Structure formats: C-alpha cells, structure tokens
Amino acid sequence: MEQAHPAPAKHARLIGRLLLLVAAAFVFAFALVPLYNVLCEATGFNGKSAGRSTGFGVGGLLTAGGPTPTPRVDVSRSVRVEFTGTVMPGLPWEMRPLTFSLDAHPGELQQVSYLVRNTSDRRITGQAVPSISPGQAARYFDKIECFCFTQQTLGPGEAVEMPLAFIIKPEMADDITHITLSYAFFSIDGQRQTLTTPREAR
Numbered sequence: 793m794e795q796a797h798p799a800p801a802k803h804a805r806l807i808g809r810l811l812l813l814v815a816a817a818f819v820f821a822f823a824l825v826p827l828y829n830v831l832c833e834a835t836g837f838n839g840k841s842a843g844r845s846t847g848f849g850v851g852g853l854l855t856a857g858g859p860t861p862t863p864r865v866d867v868s869r870s871v872r873v874e875f876t877g878t879v880m881p882g883l884p885w886e887m888r889p890l891t892f893s894l895d896a897h898p899g900e901l902q903q904v905s906y907l908v909r910n911t912s913d914r915r916i917t918g919q920a921v922p923s924i925s926p927g928q929a930a931r932y933f934d935k936i937e938c939f940c941f942t943q944q945t946l947g948p949g950e951a952v953e954m955p956l957a958f959i960i961k962p963e964m965a966d967d968i969t970h971i972t973l974s975y976a977f978f979s980i981d982g983q984r985q986t987l988t989t990p991r992e993a994r
Contacts, residue, residue, distance in 0.1 A: 865899040866962045869969075873960075876974045877906055883979040884912040885946070890953065898962040901936070905953045906975065908939075910946035917945040917980040920954075925972045932964035933971065943980055 873896055875889035891904040910916055920940040924930040935941075939954035946952060960971070 864962055865897050867897050869966065870895040870897050871960055871964075871968065872970045873902070874970070874972045875904060875906075876972065878974070878976050880976055880978040883916065883918055883977055885910055885916070885918060885977055887975070887977055896960055898932075898960045898964060901957060901959055903955065903957045905955050906939070907951060908944070908946065908954055908977070909951040910949060913948045915945065915947050917943050918977045919943050919980050920975045920977050923974045923976070925974070926968065929960075929964060929968050929971050932961040932968075933973070934959050934961060940975065 872893060874893040875891060877887040877889055879885045879887050886909045887906060889904065889906050894902060894904070896902045922935075922938070922940050924933050935956065935958045937955055937957040939956065944952075944954065958973075
C-alpha cells in the first residue's frame with residue numbers, strides 16, 4: 793500500500809513560514825548598522841561623535857522656534873582640541889589638518905580645515921570616518937559642517953581644503969579639558985572593487 797504524501801497546502805504553508813523567517817532575519821541584520829550608529833551617537837560609545845548638530849546653529853543654540861538671540865558660550869573655561877588625520881592603506885591620498893590645535897570655549901562655533909590631496913593619476917572617491925578621544929566627550933562634540941558627512945571625490949593630482957565647523961556643548965563635564973579629533977580616510981573605490989571581484993577558485 794502506497795504511503796500518502798503530504799497535502800500541497802501543507803508544503804505551501806511550510807515554504808511561506810521559511811520565507812517569512814528569512815525576510816525577518818534580513819530585516820534584522822539590515823537594521824543593526826543604523827541601530828549601532830544611533831547607540832554610538834547617543835552614548836559616545838567607541839568615540840563616535842554625533843554627526844550633524846541638531847542642538848546648535850551658527851550663533852547659538854537651536855530651539856523649537858528657531859535660534860535663540862544670544863549664544864550660550866561658557867567663557868569661564870576652555871578646551872584644547874587637537875586635530876589629526878590619516879589615510880588608510882589602498883588610498884593614494886595625503887591628508888593633514890591646517891590647524892593642529894586650538895582652545896575653544898564650550899558653546900563657541902569653531903571652524904578649521906583639512907588639506908587633502910590625491911597623489912594618483914586617476915579619479916578616486918574616499919570617505920572620512922571621525923573618532924573622538926576621550927570617548928565620553930564624543931556626545932558633546934557637535935559637527936555643524938564636516939567633509940565626513942558625504943563621500944569625497946578627487947581628480948588626478950587634485951588638492952582640496954575640506955572644512956570642519958563644530959561646537960562643544962557647554963554641558964560637557966568640567967574635567968574634560970582636552971579632546972583629540974582624528975579622521976581616517978579610506979577608499980570607497982577599493983571597497984567596490986572588493987565587493988564586485990569574484991573570489992578565486994580554490
């Protein structure tokens with residue numbers, strides 16, 4: 793006597809559940825990166841700064857109704873800010889800050905620039921990743937304008953001054969008197985090539 797096969801409806805339900813499970817796993821994995829970024833921006837974990845400022849504007853703090861007429865600047869103290877930059881292997885660029893250090897009052901808008909040069913004979917796209925030390929200062933370091941917000945493309949031999957505008961929030965603890973802002977430039981083109989190049993057969 794032949795064994796009865798499962799009904800097609802049972803197969804369809806099983807396939808549907810498996811597809812739903814795969815989709816849920818994909819959505820969860822896709823959400824990990826933005827969730828990690830939100831955590832870093834909120835807590836300063838891993839020395840990551842908050843990115844574009846939502847609490848400050850040029851000239852002072854921002855409120856729900858717009859900028860306040862008087863900036864909140866704590867002139868009773870100052871913070872030494874040092875700037876460094878490095879280029880990761882595989883990116884034929886040179887990078888250096890045009891201002892190596894400055895003393896900033898919390899709440900005071902500061903503007904500096906980095907000089908970046910493409911030393912190759914081809915057009916290359918790079919991305920700068922910032923890091924702040926000590927890590928607990930990152931949540932109080934608001935970048936108003938930064939070349940790290942977007943990818944940067946330089947032509948062969950091109951040199952560009954890339955601006956940075958920032959404010960240190962007055963709420964930062966008084967015992968933080970020194971901050972180091974570091975940038976690491978890495979090649980976007982190199983990553984694209986790695987992702988699109990098939991693996992060699994083993």
